[in-house]
Amino acid sequence: MRKIAVFTGARAEYGLLYWIIKGIQESPNAELQLYVGGMHLSPEFGYTIDQIVADGFNITEKMEFLLSSDSPVGITKSLGLALITAAEVLDRNKPDLLVLLGDRFESMALAQASMVACVPVAHIHGGETTEGLIDEAIRHSITKMSHIHFTATDEYSKRVIQLGEQPSKVFNFGAPGIDSIVKLSLMDKVTLSESISFDITSPYFMVTYHPVTLEHLGSVDSLNNLIQVLELYPDYQLVITYPNADTHGRKLIEILDAFKKIS
Incomplete structure (x- = not known):
């Protein structure tokens, strides 16, 4: 074997x-x-x-x-x-x-x-x-x-x-x-909404940001630019995924946490 x-x-x-x-x-x-x-x-x-x-x-x-x-x-x-x-x-x-x-x-x-x-x-x-x-x-x-x-x-x-x-x-x-x-057995919208405490029947954006790891702090600047764009759509809910353990990843998490508090 x-x-x-x-x-x-x-x-x-x-x-x-x-x-x-x-x-x-x-x-x-x-x-x-x-x-x-x-x-x-x-x-x-x-x-x-x-x-x-x-x-x-x-x-x-x-x-x-x-x-x-x-x-x-x-x-x-x-x-x-x-x-x-x-x-x-x-x-x-x-x-x-x-x-x-x-x-x-x-x-x-x-x-x-x-x-x-x-x-x-x-x-x-x-x-x-x-x-x-x-x-x-x-x-x-x-x-x-x-x-x-x-x-x-x-x-x-x-x-x-x-x-x-x-x-x-x-x-x-x-x-x-x-x-x-x-x-996979997929959930219906109601079950999924309840499981994550988030109403997906209302308009929302699903956001995953992949940093440019070969640019010095370029990923931080780009994420800040992305957040500025998202702020132009106040009627939309947001689901944003965290980054992996990559270069400057914790700085990106810090920025996302701060954005969550004010949004």
Whole structure:
């Protein structure tokens, strides 16, 4: 039986990985190893490991490495701690394959440790591009350290192959998030409104801001500009998501909290 490990370090990434993790868990030919770390273990970001447990998954390893700092130095130190922790986790569990998704710095640390430990990596969502963010360099770096590639479109498959990966190891199976669209039981508007104490039957904006991480404090200025625009629509309610543990992320949270108090 193959030991297949899956790493998740962020709430959004876990949502995309959910059905993959569930499929491995239910497979008679695989033993699931679930490594959970990063923001999942941080009360500041909702301690979302509780959701993973509530979903019925047994957690093999809790990986503590995230510092309470959003400076470039703090993020880099978290990356270093993640690499050290990953080396120890892989040595203890000796998986036959590690599944990684996307472009987070935490996942890059797992890829680096796996490369040195000769653990094959299956990478999901490679070949994509993101202008102005560290995500693109991290994503392509993970691609080069991986052995099997599951892309979301033919265009992304071609880009992975252009990076020098073997065409026979690149598979376009689409975006795993589509599984949730097909399989999830959706709430009606009334139930959803009650569950989040927010009336979605009235006009509202759903806002998710992705900071430009390669600009020094550019993300802060851009968020302030976005808030100025939102203030032009006082008749609309707002649902705004918090940022991840990225550079200057806590400053963005501070700005959003201040906006919430006055809006």
